Amino acid sequence: MWRQLCRSSVRLLRFSWPTRSLGSSGAKDSRLASVQLQNKDVAMRWNNDRVTFLPYIFLRDNCQEPESFDQAAKQRVFNPAFVIDLNIKAKHVDMSKDGMQLCVTWPDGHRSRYSSVWLMEHSQGLPPETPKLPVEKRYWKRDHSVARFNFKEIINDDNDTPLSEFLLQMESHGLVLVDNVGTESNQIKQFCNRIAYPKPCVQGRDVTQVHTKLDDVSPYLNMEMPLCTSLPFYNYTPGVQALHCIQQLSGKVRFCDGFRIAEEIRETNPSFFQLLTQYPVHYVDSGNDFMDYDIESWHVPIGLNSSCTVEEIHFNNQARGSQYVSSLSSRLQEWYEAYYTFSSLTVSPQFLVELCLEPGQMVVFDNLRVLHGMPQGCLEMAYLDWDEMRSRARVIMG
Incomplete structure (x- = not known):
């Protein structure tokens, strides 16, 4: 009874909070169809024909490799101001055959791999006031059932x-x-x-x-x-x-x-x-x-x-x-x-x-x-x- 009441009165937000996994339809849409190097960013075309862009500086700053990022702590392990040129450009870019991974090679030979799910989540950013948890605030008055x-x-x-x-x-x-x-x-x-x-x-x-x-x-x-x-x-x-x-x-x-x-x-x-x-x-x-x-x-x-x-x-x-x-x-x-x-x-x-x-x-x-x-x-x-x-x-x- 308690759980039933909780589920009925809490409205989960399905799309406005970053998710770590996607359903079957979401996974299909998050496959890369093609990628192209441009002057300041990488252009990514997705399976649904949507095109998004991410700057080179952002991709290098958010490299997910162990020497750049601690996956357990979810924190960087380097200082980008000392490592990355603000005008950095990718030397080469590769896409996996299934469209689920992008690999970027940088001028110094460092290679950064990104999952397509990560790229999609970060291609448009979040609203300024994204909910801190995936649930909607519900206001109440005297008739509220606690x-x-x-x-x-x-x-x-x-x-x-x-x-x-x-x-x-x-x-x-x-x-x-x-x-x-x-x-x-x-x-x-x-x-x-x-x-x-x-x-x-x-x-x-x-x-x-x-x-x-x-x-x-x-x-x-x-x-x-x-x-x-x-x-x-x-x-x-x-x-x-x-x-x-x-x-x-x-x-x-x-x-x-x-x-x-x-x-x-x-x-x-x-x-x-x-x-x-x-x-x-x-x-x-x-x-x-x-x-x-x-x-x-x-x-x-x-x-x-x-x-x-x-x-x-x-x-x-x-x-x-x-x-x-x-x-x-x-x-x-x-x-x-x-x-x-x-x-x-x-x-x-x-x-x-x-x-x-x-x-x-x-x-x-x-x-x-x-x-x-x-x-x-x-x-x-x-x-x-x-x-x-x-x-x-x-x-x-x-």
């Missing part, structure tokens, strides 16, 4: 399929519920170690146990407070947060999709969207959890990539400092209106998803996208980074 996974299946080293599906679900939706974790301490550490390792922070070296009581000065106890992302006062904010319920909580855990809220503001009030994407907010925190610290950073509440797609959310009213950038001076009133709009939407019923997190369950969410609010109770908490999450997914998927 995907569920089994803890024991995820941590099973003998079967990577549940972990792979979990990682893709996190990439697409950013919110996952994990059952059968148990109530023993440090289960969350075992989970993190299955993927990579817990990210240390000022709250703890790996796993932090959080107790909230009625007399705690905690933003999570006031249900009217806006939801938030965690640790925005870090320059490199942890990308993923996991919360393991140890004892019964006093209420429901609340979540909202920050990406969906950002798009709502973009559609309904572009000027507010511009303010929240242009002016960074000062975030601060100080204390002495397991170490003394005084930490601060600046982040725009809504972070965009080069294609103006929402890529990160940094929103935490409690950690927001009083400093502001000088260029905002004349627009402070308007900025507050934009900020209030975002803040109010985080607690709007149309965007809220509420979960009854039971002892022995764990919720994992994208800390650069999903805002959360916690009731009273005892939880264990850990962070991961998206670099390691995506690395694990790529290793599993080959």
Whole structure:
């Protein structure tokens, strides 16, 4: 049931992410029909009559031979600036009879071989914002059904399929519920170690146990407070947060999709969207959890990539400092209106998803996208980074 839900709600991207193998039709189209040396590049005609070009400097720079490239590390083992003439030209080029390999001979006698699949993948480059994993981002609102996974299946080293599906679900939706974790301490550490390792922070070296009581000065106890992302006062904010319920909580855990809220503001009030994407907010925190610290950073509440797609959310009213950038001076009133709009939407019923997190369950969410609010109770908490999450997914998927 869990896997079926995951497969139905995650839409794989078949063509926009570089693949390492092609199907039968793709393999046929990736056969070279002919090649020709030109002034600055190699012209390649494919079986489907498509013609592509690759410059000599690019081909020599990306030589795949062992003396030039470490296939295990996927890294160069030479400095092209010291080895390659910018105006280098191929001396000779050969194509295998089956059209599946190209061999280029260079003026110094060095020979570089390239598979036709590699040549096709590199003949046109990738879009500026190619997905980091082959899965589409899916935004959600209150009617979202959160995907569920089994803890024991995820941590099973003998079967990577549940972990792979979990990682893709996190990439697409950013919110996952994990059952059968148990109530023993440090289960969350075992989970993190299955993927990579817990990210240390000022709250703890790996796993932090959080107790909230009625007399705690905690933003999570006031249900009217806006939801938030965690640790925005870090320059490199942890990308993923996991919360393991140890004892019964006093209420429901609340979540909202920050990406969906950002798009709502973009559609309904572009000027507010511009303010929240242009002016960074000062975030601060100080204390002495397991170490003394005084930490601060600046982040725009809504972070965009080069294609103006929402890529990160940094929103935490409690950690927001009083400093502001000088260029905002004349627009402070308007900025507050934009900020209030975002803040109010985080607690709007149309965007809220509420979960009854039971002892022995764990919720994992994208800390650069999903805002959360916690009731009273005892939880264990850990962070991961998206670099390691995506690395694990790529290793599993080959």
